[in-house]
Amino acid sequence: MIIYLFGPNTSDQNMLTTYQRVISLLEQERVDAIIKAAGEEKITFSAEALAEIKAKGEMLFAKADAFIIEATNQDPEIPYLLAFAALQKKPSLCLFRKGNSPQGLPDIILNQKSKTTGVFVRSYSDVSLPKTVLEFLNKIQRHSFDDTPEIKFTLRISKRMEKYLHWKTHGKNESKAEYLRDKIQEMIKTDAEYQDLHK
Template sequence: MTVYFYTTRDTTAYQPNIMLIKAIQNAGALLHSNLVGVSYALEFPKGLDAVVVLGDPESQEASYVVALAIARRKPILYLLTKGELVPPDIQKISETHELKKVFKFSYFTLDTASKIIGEFIDQFVYHTDTYEIKFTLRLNTELERYLKWKSKRMKVDKATLVRRLIEEFRGHDEQYKG
C-alpha cells in the first residue's frame, strides 16, 4: 500500500507531521510526501493507494492536492488539528454526496492521529466497511497469543489484522485472477 502525505507546514519539526508520518508507517504503508527527507516527491507516485492531507485554513495548495486526488479517484483523508476552521472549498467537497465514497474529513489531536489513520485505511483502502461474510478461524493457543500481541502493537482489532494479511497475500499472488 502506498500513501502520499501532503502537509501545508512542510517541516519535519512540526509535531503533527511527525505523529501522522508514524501513524501511516505503523499502518504498514509505503510513504511518499512533500516533506524533504521523507521519500520526497512533488508528484503522486505510480501505484498510489491513498492521499492524506494535513490542511491549513489559510492554504489553497491543499485544495489543489485534494482536487488532483479526486480526479485520479484516490481515497483522500483531509485532516485539520482540532479547533481550526474548515476551508470553504473543503467544506463543499465534504458535503458532496458523490465524493463521500473517496473523501473523509476529520479533526485530530496527537492522541487520535493513529486511530483516525487506521480507520481511514481500513475503510477506504481495505474496504472493511463492506465485509459481510463471517468466517470462523480455529487457532491453537500460541497462534492466538501472537495474533493478540500483534494486533495490540498495531492498534487494530484481530479481525482487521487478519483481513490486512489476507489482502496483502492476495495482492502479491500472481496466480490469482479474481
C-alpha cells in the same frame, strides 16, 4: 499501497510533531509513503522506484493510491491535491486540528458525503490522531476503492419494494441507491463461493 502525505510548510512545533506522528504511523503500518511536509519531500520506498517515476516525468502525487492531507493551515496545494484525488477516485483523509476549521477546501468537498467524493474530512486532537489515521488506513486496506459506484444501472422494482426502500431509508442520511449498494456489499462479503473465486 502508496500514501501521499501532505502538510503545509510551517514553523509551528505542534504541527511538525503532528507530521512526524503520522509518518511514524505509516512506518508502523508498513505503508509506503511519499511525504511532502514542512517544505521537505521524501519517500519511504525504493530509490529505484523513485528514479523510474522521475525518468518518466511523472508527478509523485500521481503515483499515490491514497492521500492524507493536513489542512489546519491554508496552502494553495491542498485544493489542487483534493480535486485530483476526487477526480481520480483515490481515497483521501483531510485532517484539521480540533478547534480549527479546515482551510482552503473546495465547497464540493465540504458539502458532499465521503461516499461521493472519497474524501474523509476529520478533526483530530493529539489523543485521537492515531486512531483517526489508523481507521482510514484500515478502511482503504479493507475495501477496494475500485468499488466506487460509477456504473449507472436501471432497476425496475414493484411499488411494494419501493415502499419498503422508502421505509428503510426515511429519516436516515442515506438514499435508496446507497442502501441497496450497502446490502449488495454485505452479500459479496458473506458469499463464500464468490470470495473463493476472487481471492
